[in-house]
Amino acid sequence: MADTKANSGKLLDIRNLRIEATVYPPGEAPKTITLVHDVSLTLEKGKVLGLIGESGAGKSTIGLSSMAYGRGGVRITGGKVILNGRDILKAGAKGVRALRGREVCYVAQSAAAAFNPAHKLIDQVVEAAMLHGTATRAEAEKRAVALFKKLSLPNPETIGERYPHQVSGGQLQRVMTAMALCSEPDLIVFDEPTTALDVTTQIDVLAAIKDAIRDTHVAALYITHDLAVVAQVSDEIMVLRHGRLVEWGGTRQIIKEPRQEYTNALVSVHEIEHQEQQPGTTPFLSVKNVTAAYAGGHVKVLKNVSVDIFPGQTLAVVGESGSGKSTLARAITGLLPPEEGTVTFDGRPLANRLADRPKEDLRQLQMIYQMADVAMNPRQTVGTIIGRPLEFYFGMKGRERDKRVAELLDEIEMGKGFVDRYPAELSGGQKQRVCIARSLAAKPKLIICDEVTSALDPLVANGILKLLLNLQQVEKVAYLFITHDLATVKSIADSIAVMYRGEVVRYGPKSKVLTPPFDAYTDLLLSSVPEMEIGWLEKAIKGRRMESAGN
Amino acid sequence: MTLRQIPFTAWVGLILTGAFAFCAIFAPWVAPHGNGEIVGDVWEPMSAAHWLGTDNLGRDLISRMIYGARITMEIAVAATALSFSLGSILGFSAAVFGGWFDTLMSRFVDLLMSIPTLIFGLVVLSVLPTNALTLILVMGILDSTRVYRLSRAVAVDINVMDFVEAAKLRGEGKAWIIFREILPNALSPLVAELGVRFIFAVLFLSALSFLGLGVQPPDSDWGGMVKENKDGIVFGIPAALIPAAAIAVLAISVNLVADWVLNRTTSLKGGRG
Numbered sequence: 139m140a141d142t143k144a145n146s147g148k149l150l151d152i153r154n155l156r157i158e159a160t161v162y163p164p165g166e167a168p169k170t171i172t173l174v175h176d177v178s179l180t181l182e183k184g185k186v187l188g189l190i191g192e193s194g195a196g197k198s199t200i201g202l203s204s205m206a207y208g209r210g211g212v213r214i215t216g217g218k219v220i221l222n223g224r225d226i227l228k229a230g231a232k233g234v235r236a237l238r239g240r241e242v243c244y245v246a247q248s249a250a251a252a253f254n255p256a257h258k259l260i261d262q263v264v265e266a267a268m269l270h271g272t273a274t275r276a277e278a279e280k281r282a283v284a285l286f287k288k289l290s291l292p293n294p295e296t297i298g299e300r301y302p303h304q305v306s307g308g309q310l311q312r313v314m315t316a317m318a319l320c321s322e323p324d325l326i327v328f329d330e331p332t333t334a335l336d337v338t339t340q341i342d343v344l345a346a347i348k349d350a351i352r353d354t355h356v357a358a359l360y361i362t363h364d365l366a367v368v369a370q371v372s373d374e375i376m377v378l379r380h381g382r383l384v385e386w387g388g389t390r391q392i393i394k395e396p397r398q399e400y401t402n403a404l405v406s407v408h409e410i411e412h413q414e415q416q417p418g419t420t421p422f423l424s425v426k427n428v429t430a431a432y433a434g435g436h437v438k439v440l441k442n443v444s445v446d447i448f449p450g451q452t453l454a455v456v457g458e459s460g461s462g463k464s465t466l467a468r469a470i471t472g473l474l475p476p477e478e479g480t481v482t483f484d485g486r487p488l489a490n491r492l493a494d495r496p497k498e499d500l501r502q503l504q505m506i507y508q509m510a511d512v513a514m515n516p517r518q519t520v521g522t523i524i525g526r527p528l529e530f531y532f533g534m535k536g537r538e539r540d541k542r543v544a545e546l547l548d549e550i551e552m553g554k555g556f557v558d559r560y561p562a563e564l565s566g567g568q569k570q571r572v573c574i575a576r577s578l579a580a581k582p583k584l585i586i587c588d589e590v591t592s593a594l595d596p597l598v599a600n601g602i603l604k605l606l607l608n609l610q611q612v613e614k615v616a617y618l619f620i621t622h623d624l625a626t627v628k629s630i631a632d633s634i635a636v637m638y639r640g641e642v643v644r645y646g647p648k649s650k651v652l653t654p655p656f657d658a659y660t661d662l663l664l665s666s667v668p669e670m671e672i673g674w675l676e677k678a679i680k681g682r683r684m685e686s687a688g689n
Numbered sequence: 690m691t692l693r694q695i696p697f698t699a700w701v702g703l704i705l706t707g708a709f710a711f712c713a714i715f716a717p718w719v720a721p722h723g724n725g726e727i728v729g730d731v732w733e734p735m736s737a738a739h740w741l742g743t744d745n746l747g748r749d750l751i752s753r754m755i756y757g758a759r760i761t762m763e764i765a766v767a768a769t770a771l772s773f774s775l776g777s778i779l780g781f782s783a784a785v786f787g788g789w790f791d792t793l794m795s796r797f798v799d800l801l802m803s804i805p806t807l808i809f810g811l812v813v814l815s816v817l818p819t820n821a822l823t824l825i826l827v828m829g830i831l832d833s834t835r836v837y838r839l840s841r842a843v844a845v846d847i848n849v850m851d852f853v854e855a856a857k858l859r860g861e862g863k864a865w866i867i868f869r870e871i872l873p874n875a876l877s878p879l880v881a882e883l884g885v886r887f888i889f890a891v892l893f894l895s896a897l898s899f900l901g902l903g904v905q906p907p908d909s910d911w912g913g914m915v916k917e918n919k920d921g922i923v924f925g926i927p928a929a930l931i932p933a934a935a936i937a938v939l940a941i942s943v944n945l946v947a948d949w950v951l952n953r954t955t956s957l958k959g960g961r962g
Contacts, residue, residue: 471858492857500860513851517873530859580859 149222149324149357150181150204156216157199157208157381173199173212174381183324184355188368188389190404191378192595193566197361200378201327204359205242206234222324239266243318247330249310253302259313260298267321278320285316288353289346308339312346319354326351328360332367336458336622337666344370344668345679363595365404366668369393370675377401393670403597405670410603410629414648417633421446422616423470423584428479430469439465440476441640447584450610452617454631454648456624456663462640463620467586470618471503501531504577508589510569514561520547520572521557527579546575549612550605567598574605578613586618591626603630624667628652636660695949702945709758709939716759720752725907732918732926744928745917753914754935761910761936764824765890771829772886776836777879781867783837784844795841798834806831807896814902824903828890839882843875877951884947888940895936911936 157174174196181187189197199212206226208214218225226237238244243266246252253262263285264278273281279298286294289312302310311331318326331347332340348371351358362368368375368389375392377384377400385398396402424447430440439462447453455463468474470481472492481488483502489495507513514523524543528534534542544554550571561569570590577585587606591599607630610617621627627634627648634651636644638659644651656664665678695703712719722728726748733743741750783791801809810827817823844867847853853870861870895912897903904910909917911932918929 473854473858495860497860500858503858505855505858507851507855509851513855515852515870515874527859530861576855 147182148180148220149183150179150359151220152177152179152200152203152217153220154178154217155200155203155214155219157196157203157212158215159210159212172381174203176217177378177381177383178217179376179386181325181357181359183357185374186351186358186360186372188372188375189359189361189378190363190365190368190375191384192363192597194380195378196381197363197378198329199381201329201359201361202244204325204327205238205244207238236270239323240270240272240321241323242325242327243321243323245311245314245318245326245328245331248334249314249331250302250307252314253310255302257301258298259300259302259305263298263313263317263320266317270321272321281322282316282320285319285350286313288350289313289316290342291316306339308335308343311335311343315343315347315350319350319356322354322356324357326356326358328358328362330362331360333362333364337624337668338458338662340367340668341666341675341678341682345675347371348675364668365393366670366674369670369672370668377404390672393672410600410607412607412630415448415451415632417446417451417647418448421448423447423481423483425466425470426480426482428466428469428476428481430465430474430476432465432474439640440469442479443637443640443642444479445635445642445645447616447618448632449583450614450616451632452610452619452630454619454621454627454634455637456621456627456634457637458622458663460639461637463637464588465640466637467505467588467618467620471505471586497531501527501580502583503586504580504582504584505586505588506570506573506577506590508592510566510573510590510593511561513573514569514576516561518560519557520559520561520564523561523572524575524579527576531580542579546579549578549609550575565598566594567601570594570602571605574602574609578609578615581613582615584616584618586620588620589622590619592621592623599626606630624664636663698945699949702942702949705938705942706946709762709942712755713759713762716755720749720755722749722752724748724752724756726752732921732924732928741931742926742928744914745921750928750931753909754911754932757909757911757914757932758935760821760904760908761891761894761912764821764828764894764904764910765887767825768828768832768890768894769883769887771825772832772836772890773879773883775829776833777840777872777875778867779833780837780840780842781844781871781875782863783841784848785863785867785871791841794837798837801831801834802838806893810893810897811900811902814897819902819905821904824894824897828893832886832890832893836879836882836886839878840875843878844871847871847874881947881951884944887943891936891939 154176155174155178156172156176158170158172160168160170162168177200179187189201191197199209202209203214203219204221206214206219206229214227219227221237221241226234229237253259260279260282263282264275267273267278267281268275282298283294286297291297291309291312297305305313315331328347332343335343344367351371360368360372372389374387375389376386377392377398379400385392385396385401392401393405396405425443425445428440428443429438431438443466445453455466457463465474469476472488472490472495475490483499488499521540521543524546525539528539528542543557547554547556552568552571561572564572591602594602603626606617609615619630631648633647634645635642636651636659644657644660651660662682665681668674727746728749729739729743729747731743731745731747733739735742739749739751741754744750744753779794783794810831813827814823848871853866856866856870894903894910895915898910898912899916901916904913914932915929918926921928
């Protein structure tokens, strides 16, 4: 298709796109809200445009409009989407069907949810090409195998015979990219393809996507909220906010000389002032040689782990998924009784099982979860959620309790008006704040924060981290901060434990852990964090290759 | 909530269910004649004196219908209440406690469910004395197996959510977890089931009475009235169809109400939007 129309350079031309949706607030008349306000963009063949912004910025909505698709009742009400010289919004159902999967393909954020678990990978990869009649089964399979090879998937000849659950998350994301490339489209829409992956996996997938785009000369819209990631793959970047264009320019200009204040905020988001505290003399909680396992004890998830937490300080536990960092939290809280080893608190051992611990011990250890929306009972109001620990631990009732709830809401920078709200009526950041208030209500000595900012937009996450640091000053509470995000660690930790396959491979004060010489794993982890610098990806990959060659 | 927001179907359901309930509660005052009072000839046609005619013994059919509503609803409501309290509490407990309690309960319920309900009911009722209490107990316990299965399945899903874990970490007792964390979140499917189960109770009771093992004469529920008058159908007399129609209308109207309640309880914003 691209070859026949090689005359103009413009592949995609979106003009004054307006997208609306109707909302039905109970008790009021249905309202029409505008999600995208007259956004225009153009994309040339073989170029990559990064769409960046917070959730609700309209980036996915704009991305999907290039396939003439509106997700979940969203309507495209104005503007033109010109692809290969024709307005696809006027194409009708049949025209759109001919377009999707052939001229434009889509790579979803969660490959695990996007693949049909009942079919083999190869059947799903070749499906679009065969349906559109661009290739026979044999040709399509040959092409798929070549793509698997290009995306450096293991066993490219046979991986297609597997089912989606038989490959890892990073591999599945690459298979999905192969699926998009298989029908040789002119444009691919990547919707946060690496957001759900670990940093060390993200770098591989990112490099594979970048190589594939370069070799196949396909154009791409790359949607993400991570500016550092988009800086690696795209030629141009478009910053969006609340469905409006903020800034559009070359990648170098956006990250080096942003012209808008909002872009600047995005670029410099991770900088938090935090003075590292020296470890005190006596830790109040120490984990000694803890080994833990799930179901029957065949797989040891924690192996001989020892860490100390000092009063009023932050210990960050870093590692990839599956490294056992959340299991460490479960062992400390007693949800998963350790097989060996002890957890001592204030000089006395804590009971292994949750059921054996007295109320006072439970009060001292509080926890904040990654997903704030499932960590709160959706049927309880904010007042009940925050008030319950007050009733439960301190026996507060009535006005005394309400007063304390108001104080806590004040501390988390939310007003009184929130007391009667339900969790579904709060934004993501507000939900997490309420969870923080709930754990603070118990006046604990330690709060375990399990990936508390991972599900949030960078600017919101930044606000939460600042709040946590302020509260630490005021309440003298210690944090056990579990995360895979090294930028977060750098900004808030006092000491760091790096975990790999259930073991602590590096542990000490922050300044020591983050100073070379590094062990191999810490180095891999540190070098995999995307930096806001053009050409970082190539440098990082090269650095890794040299190292693996050296080993 | 204003009255305007209640949808039309819900109004139909509410009015009909309300009318049935009113008849049931105030039967002695509403009914023009006594329950067993013989007022005319056998199977008289509908007339101004007897709106729905008379039955196989010459009793006023509309009065019988009203008393029948009372007996039918009384037994069905009590049986449904019993099956729901028993089934949901045991189901939630099984999900929360787990272990041997869960296994024991679930296998016992499987055992009960493997026997066809009507046959099981017939066997039990042929041994026990047939009175309202026995009927309620038999129907309630047999039906509670279904409620148990549903509430256990729903509760198992909720039990692994982070907010339940947070409650466990706080040190909350099982009662708080069952009634304050799980129950409010399990309510929507249970309410939907409530409407259906109530109707099944009415139908089950009618079936038992039709077979002669339910409510005993001279009292009669709607199913019993179908049985009493069924021979008239051959002669073109509609007396048996009227209680049958009442059963159908009650079934529909209760479910219309249940649908509406379900819509409201599904809202996570307290119905405020």
